[in-house]
Amino acid sequence: MELAPSPSSSSAAPPSAPGAPAPKRRAYGDWLYALALVTGACFAFLRYGQAMDGYDAAILVLHVPILAALGRAWRPFRPFLAIVAVLALAGIWLYQGDPARAEQTFFLKYLISSQAAIAWMSALFFIATGAYWLGMAARSDFAERTGSALTWAASVMGATGLFVRWYESYLLGPDIGHIPISNLYEVFVLFSLITALLYLFYEGRYGTRKLGAFVLLTVSIAVAFLLWYAFTREAYQIQPLVPALQSYWMKVHVPANFVGYGGFALAAMAGAAHLLVSRGILAGRLPAPKVLEDVMYKAIAIGFAFFTIATILGALWAAEAWGSYWSWDPKETWALIVWLNYAIWLHMRLTRGLRGAMLAWWALGGLLVTTFAFLGVNMFLSGLHSYGSL
Amino acid sequence: MMGDGESVPFLLSLFLSGLVPDGFLPQRPRMQQGASARVSAIQALIELLSSMRFAISLLTVLAIASIIGTVVQQNEPANAYLNQFGQFWEPVFARMGLYSVYGAGWFLAILAFLVLSTMLCIIRQATPMLREMRGFHEHAREVSLRLFAHHASLVPTLPPQARRGAVTDYLAGEGFRFRIDEREDGALVAARQGGAGRIGYFLAHTAIVLICAGGLLDGDLPLALQMYLGDKAPTSGNRPVADIPASARLGPDNWSYRGNVYIPEGGSADFAVLNAGDGILLQSLPFRVALQRFRIDYYASGMPRRYASDLVITDNDSGERFERTLEVNKPFTYRGVTLFQSGFDDGGSRLRFTVRDLAPGAHPPYPFAGEVGARIPLETLGYGYTLEITGFRPINVENMAATAPGGGFESFFGGGANAQSGKKPRNLGPSYTFKLRDAAGQAREFSNYMLPVEIDGRWYLYSGMRASQMEPFSYLRIPLDGDAGVDAWFAIRHIFFDPARLDALAARFAARNLDGDDSTLRERLKEAAGHTLALFADGGFAAISEFIEKSIPEAERERSGAAFLQIIQGLTWDAWMIAREEAGQAALEPGEAHAPFVRDALIALADSSRYGAPFYLQLNAYEQRQATVLQATRSPGKALVYSGALLLALGVFGMLYIRERRLFVLLKNDETLLAMSSNRKTIDLDETFARHRDALAAALGATAPQN
Numbered sequence A: 001m002e003l004a005p006s007p008s009s010s011s012a013a014p015p016s017a018p019g020a021p022a023p024k025r026r027a028y029g030d031w032l033y034a035l036a037l038v039t040g041a042c043f044a045f046l047r048y049g050q051a052m053d054g055y056d057a058a059i060l061v062l063h064v065p066i067l068a069a070l071g072r073a074w075r076p077f078r079p080f081l082a083i084v085a086v087l088a089l090a091g092i093w094l095y096q097g098d099p100a101r102a103e104q105t106f107f108l109k110y111l112i113s114s115q116a117a118i119a120w121m122s123a124l125f126f127i128a129t130g131a132y133w134l135g136m137a138a139r140s141d142f143a144e145r146t147g148s149a150l151t152w153a154a155s156v157m158g159a160t161g162l163f164v165r166w167y168e169s170y171l172l173g174p175d176i177g178h179i180p181i182s183n184l185y186e187v188f189v190l191f192s193l194i195t196a197l198l199y200l201f202y203e204g205r206y207g208t209r210k211l212g213a214f215v216l217l218t219v220s221i222a223v224a225f226l227l228w229y230a231f232t233r234e235a236y237q238i239q240p241l242v243p244a245l246q247s248y249w250m251k252v253h254v255p256a257n258f259v260g261y262g263g264f265a266l267a268a269m270a271g272a273a274h275l276l277v278s279r280g281i282l283a284g285r286l287p288a289p290k291v292l293e294d295v296m297y298k299a300i301a302i303g304f305a306f307f308t309i310a311t312i313l314g315a316l317w318a319a320e321a322w323g324s325y326w327s328w329d330p331k332e333t334w335a336l337i338v339w340l341n342y343a344i345w346l347h348m349r350l351t352r353g354l355r356g357a358m359l360a361w362w363a364l365g366g367l368l369v370t371t372f373a374f375l376g377v378n379m380f381l382s383g384l385h386s387y388g389s390l
Numbered sequence B: 001m002m003g004d005g006e007s008v009p010f011l012l013s014l015f016l017s018g019l020v021p022d023g024f025l026p027q028r029p030r031m032q033q034g035a036s037a038r039v040s041a042i043q044a045l046i047e048l049l050s051s052m053r054f055a056i057s058l059l060t061v062l063a064i065a066s067i068i069g070t071v072v073q074q075n076e077p078a079n080a081y082l083n084q085f086g087q088f089w090e091p092v093f094a095r096m097g098l099y100s101v102y103g104a105g106w107f108l109a110i111l112a113f114l115v116l117s118t119m120l121c122i123i124r125q126a127t128p129m130l131r132e133m134r135g136f137h138e139h140a141r142e143v144s145l146r147l148f149a150h151h152a153s154l155v156p157t158l159p160p161q162a163r164r165g166a167v168t169d170y171l172a173g174e175g176f177r178f179r180i181d182e183r184e185d186g187a188l189v190a191a192r193q194g195g196a197g198r199i200g201y202f203l204a205h206t207a208i209v210l211i212c213a214g215g216l217l218d219g220d221l222p223l224a225l226q227m228y229l230g231d232k233a234p235t236s237g238n239r240p241v242a243d244i245p246a247s248a249r250l251g252p253d254n255w256s257y258r259g260n261v262y263i264p265e266g267g268s269a270d271f272a273v274l275n276a277g278d279g280i281l282l283q284s285l286p287f288r289v290a291l292q293r294f295r296i297d298y299y300a301s302g303m304p305r306r307y308a309s310d311l312v313i314t315d316n317d318s319g320e321r322f323e324r325t326l327e328v329n330k331p332f333t334y335r336g337v338t339l340f341q342s343g344f345d346d347g348g349s350r351l352r353f354t355v356r357d358l359a360p361g362a363h364p365p366y367p368f369a370g371e372v373g374a375r376i377p378l379e380t381l382g383y384g385y386t387l388e389i390t391g392f393r394p395i396n397v398e399n400m401a402a403t404a405p406g407g408g409f410e411s412f413f414g415g416g417a418n419a420q421s422g423k424k425p426r427n428l429g430p431s432y433t434f435k436l437r438d439a440a441g442q443a444r445e446f447s448n449y450m451l452p453v454e455i456d457g458r459w460y461l462y463s464g465m466r467a468s469q470m471e472p473f474s475y476l477r478i479p480l481d482g483d484a485g486v487d488a489w490f491a492i493r494h495i496f497f498d499p500a501r502l503d504a505l506a507a508r509f510a511a512r513n514l515d516g517d518d519s520t521l522r523e524r525l526k527e528a529a530g531h532t533l534a535l536f537a538d539g540g541f542a543a544i545s546e547f548i549e550k551s552i553p554e555a556e557r558e559r560s561g562a563a564f565l566q567i568i569q570g571l572t573w574d575a576w577m578i579a580r581e582e583a584g585q586a587a588l589e590p591g592e593a594h595a596p597f598v599r600d601a602l603i604a605l606a607d608s609s610r611y612g613a614p615f616y617l618q619l620n621a622y623e624q625r626q627a628t629v630l631q632a633t634r635s636p637g638k639a640l641v642y643s644g645a646l647l648l649a650l651g652v653f654g655m656l657y658i659r660e661r662r663l664f665v666l667l668k669n670d671e672t673l674l675a676m677s678s679n680r681k682t683i684d685l686d687e688t689f690a691r692h693r694d695a696l697a698a699a700l701g702a703t704a705p706q707n
């Protein structure tokens, strides 16, 4: 039955719970992983420490417990992290401080220079989508497994691309270097990556791959936009940061936002599936309504929680950059609207008579609101946030 | 589950539903009794306001209201709205407060309702929730336990006493707190976990109240109140500070404001300017800020990297004095006032010009000086204009696209770092803008570059002109002559458009082209040249083509057009040669080498007749003086809002991620009954229940559980 937790999902319960079957090697695994993280952090510090200031060091240290917790709650995240780390470091090593090598070195040019990696990510996401749809159409478990394998691969390439791009930005000049989440192109990569990872998490959590076709569809649409945007605007060029963006807040504000967007996108797809299934369409081929409702709630919960954080961080940042924590700038206002929309959703869920199809519709509509807040505002409304302008 | 047949009418009923008091939460039967018993009207009203449905409607209304303010541009000048909405609607929308929605009464009313509703909701929830948090429901009856969605009955092998120990050990190990209720037929172990989630509810919802309250303190309301209650009234901005009446000045004791401080380099200010409606108010600061220097650092690409103001701050009371550098993203607070780097401007740069009169035979170029911001009447110089120097920029970086954007697949590959090839940043040097306002008050705006610009191998001096702000600048491109710079073109122009010299010029042209002894033919050519020159002088090319249209038969036009062009170009050449002789420069050999200059010169001559200024204002030297624009704020609500934000974050995570679980174990002689409940219905509950059931079954040595 679908509800039965899959092997990986039982690991989602904290090992501290004696109730959960926690074999010895499991605990060893945790320790090894934690050790690897610590060594990684130490290596990073020894290698790049002289270039870090207090914040950087603090953030580096913070990563250890956070990634440890993540890897504990979600075991497949560990190999993912390991592979990304290896590839990213390989990329950095291959560059040897010379941007021109992106053209000369085979592995950089065609595999792990930021652009190549992101191109791979895009291709893999497209194929993964195809695989999931095939799996749904042909009820083929193999196709679905392939789908999630490809999604993992795509995520690896996407993450690698971002990390290498981060390094590349410093090759342009120490004063230019910055985290690659500062323009629309970069955040679209981030969005695809986070949405895919969130999906993969729930895929393991619920032990069903049947939602992949829908979620990967949105990811593919995002990627399609990404490529269009890249080719028509040469958006993939790394641009220096305008003074207003030179802030530590950006490093947390933007990613938190995109966990939000990712969660909402996921919830919308669960909603869409729910609406179909509750009409008996694709009934056997999609997860059961009960599971879909749960996915919707979980996705919106995590999205809402992170979006709350993101909005708060945004306010703190605005207070520094613009002299007021809230200026009703269109982007801010639409963030509020998105936030309210999901607050409404959460309350509806607690109110009799407003559950079921209503919630599904609302989650689906929520994606429109979110998309407008994410893209529409930059396209149609002018304001202080005109950085990622189209 | 509800089919969406119901869901569509629901959308409508959502808003109405807010008006119907109803059961509170499905999970709380207790409340429904409270709701259904309508003690009094007030009671009913409170029920309504604190009801979840009302909250939902309220949040929906708030969301929709917020949209309006993003669709209608906020706080624009009145006439902008007039253009946008027209005579009829502009005032209507103004009454509705659509131009500053977020300060409008009705919007604040919505927020007030949100606060009220949330507060009532908290109050009403307080007692039951605290009871829930503390209570164990240890008196739950067996029948009701059997009705739980999650229950199972185990048939244990252990004796009752041993069982109790096993159960309590297990529960303790699982982090449950529990209470035991002895009964004649056994004992009920009532256990609870994750009650803290309820605290989350209080934190998050109190946060809403705090944030709204804090926001109110920092919003426009305090100022509005001062203007409404106090004797304060805004005045028009364009007048010297000294003339601003006391009624428009706010003392340093004012506790909530946001204003701009404009300081030119070398100058200082101890007040901020607050915009109120169309007018302004002066907010005096408890200290004086002096600007030593304003600095802009650039990236290699010419993009600005850093804005910084070197300030000297002097306390008005203590006289304490210290230096401080302010940057974007690095604000600074002193005596409760926070200063931000919010912008910059020209602080009155001194510019030295050469005035090149365009009228033939007028005075030769002469020097002239002024500073940005100055309005200089030019009567004394014999021009019926006022010169308004409006701006100066020392650096103008343009991205000259080397390859058209859309580098395609190849340039997409490789690192983002070296995909830079596309654009070539190029500094065009200083530029300056000014207006010439005639007696009638009509102004033309000019935008000139100090240095010549190279366009495929040839150099030009650019001057943009436009008759109104709406239009883009149209540029006059003055070509440079290799050894005579811009002088050549101005000299050519003087000769070309001087009626007194028309005859001589035409004669020279004719002589050069027909040096045979056929004087009559030469005379005719001279006439033709003179005629062409006259036409061109009063109408440029347009006049010539017009003449052709009128006086030359269809068939001939092509040819004569070419002829006219040859003549006018020839005349340009001759004017150039005359100019060079007069400037004591060697004459040139006619030939292709000089054709481009002649062509450019001619085009510039044609355009210059539409230039609309009696002279060309050429910049020779400048002393830049910048000004910084700071924002000075005092936001008493900040503390409230920030603490609210913290509570909100904690509360939301608490509510969403601390799961309340209740596990009941009824120990009877022949049976052990398990039942489990939670305040949130999620699939985890199924899993967790199954886990506890199996673990307990094992602990009790029970046979396989049966429901």
Ligand code: HEM
Residues within 6 Å of the ligand: A343, A346, A347, A349, A350, B025, B049, B050, B051, B052, B054, B055, B059, B114, B117, B118, B121, B122, B125, B197, B198, B201, B204, B205, B208, B652, B655, B656, B679, B680
């Ligand atoms: C911007 C305003 C609000 C926000 C952001 C907000 C947020 C939340 C969140 C995140 C939850 C948890 C939902 C869940 O666990 O699934 C919640 C629950 C709840 N909210 Fe709100 N809320 C707001 C306004 C209100 C108002 C105005 C009311 C009452 C009139 C209200 C009443 C409740 C109640 C009763 C619960 C259930 C608490 C529980 O069962 O533990 N909320 N709210």
